[in-house]
Amino acid sequence: MKNPIIDLKRYRDFLETIPLDKYRSELKNIKWIEQDLPKKILPLTSIYQHYWENREYLQFENWFEKFWEEINTDEESKGVLENFKKYYFNKSLEENDWFKKGFKARMYRTWISVLTQLDFCYMFEYICAKKNISLKLECNAELDARGIDAKVNNICLQIAKISQRKEARPAKRKNIIPIPYMVLDIEEYKRKINSKRVRNQSVYQKTLEVFFKYFDILKNGFVVFKENYVEKIIDNIHNEQKLMQEINEILNELSGKS
Secondary structure: OOOHHHHHHHHHHHHHHOOHHHHHHHHOOOOOOOOOOOHHHOOHHHHHHHHHHOOOOOOHHHHHHHHHHHHHHOHHHHHHHHHHHOOOOOOOHHHOHHHHHHHHHHHHHHHHHHHHHHHHHHHHHHHHHHHOOOOOEEOOHHHHHOOOOEEEOOEEEEEEEEOOOOOOOOOOOOOOEEEEEEOOOHHHHHHHHOOOOOOOHHHHHHHHHHHHHHEEEOOOOOEEEOHHHHHHHHHOOOOHHHHHHHHHHHHHHHOOOO
16 A cells, blocks of 8 residues: 555665666666567566556566566567567577677666656655645556656656756657756766866856755665655646746756856
8 A cells, every 4th residue: 555655765765775886887888779679578567567556666686587587478578579589690588698688788777767757756746645735646657658757637747867068958848848857977076176177166066056956866876856846846737837937947957057
């Protein structure tokens, strides 16, 4: 049974246990499975089932092996996987272990992306429960496949990762409102702030201040949404124009324009 107040803490505790540095080191250069995947071997349904519907927080290795087994024990899914595998030297799945490694790396990138989206959703539910606000939040594999990470009433939202470069702003897709999510190399910014060779050190200092205004960093480096950020979305969710104004203000702050 869902308990948004408790679930947010449980979810954040789980996120903090993910060995991000280990996976970056192991998987960052494994990018040979990049084609669009057939629907039958997409991981979204499995991810949402475990981490949102059932609130079962498996580590990546455990989740991936379960997902791999699910595919390979379902005749239709396995057939689709075998057919997809023909792109790679037309060998069977068992003959070439590096295919599984490439597939695993691809799954990790999707997995970590969806976990970020779900952090927003967990915080959204937490605030609504805490303030006794009645809003219907939807997030599932079907919406995700359409580029919608969360739907509140009739408002469609997408968590949009942005760069610290001023010109890098997420494009608003038709009928989908982007929610900016930023990841910074904090140590690099601190180095620049303290370097005599860097001009305009104050710009880097301001960027860090704005970043920490809206985001927290867990001990392992996972970036999560602050309560005050998601509150702004909730407070303006009934007025799309005001919501976009609020988001544009946040974007201007993150890009150093205000």
